[in-house]
Amino acid sequence: MTAYTATVTVRLKHGVLDPEAETTKQALERLGFELEALRSADRFEVDLEADSIAAARERAEDMAERLLANPTIHDYDVEVDDR
Amino acid sequence: MTVSIIRFGGSNCDRDAERALAHLGIDAEIVWHEDGLPADTSGIVLPGGFSYGDYLRAGAMAARSPIVSAVREAAADGTPVLGVCNGAQIGCETGLTDGAFTTNESARFQCEHVHLRVERNDTPWTAAYDEGEVIEIPIAHGEGRYELSERRLTELEVDDRILFRYCDEDGEPSAAANPNGSKHNVAGILGDRKTVAVLMPHPERATLPAVGPTDGQGILRGFETA
Known part of the structure; x- marks a missing residue:
């Protein structure tokens, strides 16, 4: 077994409205910043042990599918690193 | 024969539902x-x-609690299931109903009375109304914006769900009357069966004559009718 950290990033699908990001963008503009757009995402760092990097990735993807992301509104990606 | 009102950590309309059902003479009990x-x-x-403090997403945690598989089985067997507000979010997170209820377009919590158009009245939940009837019910949510792909939403509309x-007030589903930016002004939908329904507005808060519209x-x- 090897120790890994799987990083799961969950984002709203393209085209899904993100009112919190829009509010954050407006707040940045009030502070005087210039920006065109702002997107937010959730990042989960999962420490786990697995037989291989592929097994660690598979488990993290399963976590994303079953809980961390909602496939109706989210896309996600998974990166796995040795820990 | 008793309606079970499922209380999760953070449920807060369970007692309202119990009182409203009792007012209608419907036997109900709160179930932990x-x-x-x-x-x-x-x-x-x-x-x-606000089950589980809306952690991760509204309804996400409750939807993965063990009792939900029993709810899913009961729903498949024809037991009527009604999800209200956080219960609607839970219903969508479990897959009992399609779509997701997410952050209001305003990014604010909204607590106000709204008008709803009854889209069909051949369901247990709407048999008391006429099709196209306009009813007044309060909302109280920060994550009530109905989201679903246009393709899937069109399928639901074709299936009359x-x-x-x-x-x-006149029954026009206008943008101005849409309190939270819901796709196609959707406030409530049916599951695979007509006996399964979820909605963001609170019927239990519009039932007791002492507190306003009924x-x-x-x-x-x-x-009673399902």
Whole structure:
């Protein structure tokens, strides 16, 4: 077994409205910043042990599918690193 | 024969639902989710509130609690299931109903009375109304914006699964009457069966005459007719 950290990033699908990001963008503009757009995402760092990097990735993807992301509104990606 | 109102940690409309159902003479009891679904359950309310503090996403945690598989089985067997507000979010997170209820377009919590158009009245939840009737029910949510792909939403519309739409007083589902930016003004939808429904507005808060309009009574009477 090897120790890994799987990083799961969950984002709203393209085209899904993100009112919190829009509010954050407006707040940045009030502070005087210039920006065109702002997107937010959730990042989960999962420490786990697995037989291989592929097994660690598979488990993290399963976590994303079953809980961390909602496939109706989210896309996600998974990166796995040795820990 | 008793309607089970499932209380999760953070539910806060469970007692409102119990009182509203009692007012209508419908036997109901609050069930703590860890105690499982009682054998004599004749109907299920997923009540409003903030289960698990809305951690991760509203309804996400409650939707993965063990009692939900019993709810899913009961729903598949024809037991009427009504999800209200956080219960609607839970219903969508479990897959009992399509779509997701997410952050209001305003990014604010909204607590106000709204008008709903009854899209069909051949369901237990709407048999008390006329098709196209406009009813007044309160909302109280920060994550009530209905989201679903256009393709899937069109399929639901073709299947006549939309139960309520936000509308103006005249029944027009206009953008101005849409309180939260819901796609196609959707306020409530049906699951695979007509006996499974979720909606963001609170019928239990529009049932007791002492607290205002009573247009929500007909929805709760679905437990009698289902």
